[in-house]
Amino acid sequence: MARFTRVFGIPEMRVAFFRGLRFRLAFSYAFFFTLLLVAIGVFYRQSLKTQLEGDVQRLLEEDWGAAKGYIKFVNAQPLWDYDKSDAEEVATYSQLTHLYLITDASGNALAYDDYKSLSFDADEIKRILALPQAVVLPPRRDTDGELNLIMAGKVLDDHKPPRPYFLAIGRSLADSQRTVGQLTRYYILSLLVLIPLSSLLGWVVSGRALQPVNSVAQAAQNITGSNLSMKIPPRGAGDELDRLIDSFNRMTARLGDSFEQIRRFSTDVSHELRTPLTAIRGQLEVALFTAETPDQYRDAMVNALEDVERLSSIVRALLLLSQAESGQLVLQKARLDLGAVVLDVVDQFQIPAQEKSITLTASITPGSVILADRIQIERLLSNLLSNAIKYTPARGGVEVRLGPADSPVYVSLEIEDTGVGIAPENLPHIFDRFYRVRNPETNRIHGLGLGLSFVSWIVEAHGGRIDVASAAGEGTRFRILLPRDADASHPIPAEAAAGKDSLH
16 A cells, blocks of 8 residues: 555545545446446437438438439430429529539430539449449548538430430538537537536435445444443434344344343353352361361361362353353254153153152153254253252142144143242243242252253254243243254244143
């Protein structure tokens, strides 16, 4: 760039101006508008020229017919036979003899006016005489430089047998040329006015058209992590620029959600990791300064190891969830008999359910085949059943139901318990990371708060939908819709996933 400006002496700012989108739009508009005007001018000029020359040719053909009627041959000499007292015939004679030539068959001139302007040689005369009828020749210039249209052919005398003579007459094209030339001059003068005006108009229009783009660019420059809520007001035109503005506003909204999610994630992670780390440090410090016996050291180490295991569980869960949401965890989908998977997982949870005196049952409708990743579906069932058993008191029940959904394209999986339920204020947040509900029976918070977040991701990754209904003290029901061995990206109607609003 620097070399370019040094060699050509053009400031860098001007080079940037010429490369600007507004300049290119205005220049393109003016350039193509100029091409259009020039093309229209050339077309109409040629059309006018053709029409005027056609008019002259028709008049010339009429002159040819009149000349044949006026010319008589006496003793091989042409005579113009017209009434000198008739003004109309005198005018016709004057027009016919303005430019004409009469020769014999050998090309010897018998009568003419401005013979040199017609400039026919003997060979050309003989060739024209051999033609069956008169022809219109290409325009020729006379000695004054005036362009004339010529018609030539043969005429016969009254001799027995008739003898051929050569006749050529012409009409000037000067008036036609002047008309075409005048139109051309006026049109060129109009172009000198229209082109600058069109360029100015193109500059103004392109500036107005690019104003929303400039607004987007200005907004993009002003956006930081603290003001991602900034929006550009739409123009209301419903055009491409409004769609650009809408896309930009949606992008900033998504960025805002992402930044907020990252902020909450960082806050939650720091909080969750700080607790076990603080506990580990405190236990080790107590053991270091106060422990006196091997049993005391052993107890401190056991407690520290429990906290380390909890810390490891948090890290593993976070890593797995992060890989899932970033697309690094690829689903290995295959045809899967969901009924068989549900029975297998339910069988695995029979022992922990019996230990708490909880009845765990499954109701399976055959033929529930889906396209899914078996490992993730098992993880989904394990998380939901683990929570259901954890929050269901003794002599309660957990029921798993699998069958057709309201829509034949999906299967419905329901897990319902008779546990403590979820308070209404907690229900909208149960799928958020690290969100944990306090157990009203023990008044303690269990788990890491990541299981339901992972469940939600698994359902969405399979093109499904999950709903939850709960009442405090009565129990909770999770309902999941999954595509039935079909396109997992098929949208799920809200009515198909709504189900019942209350527990049954």
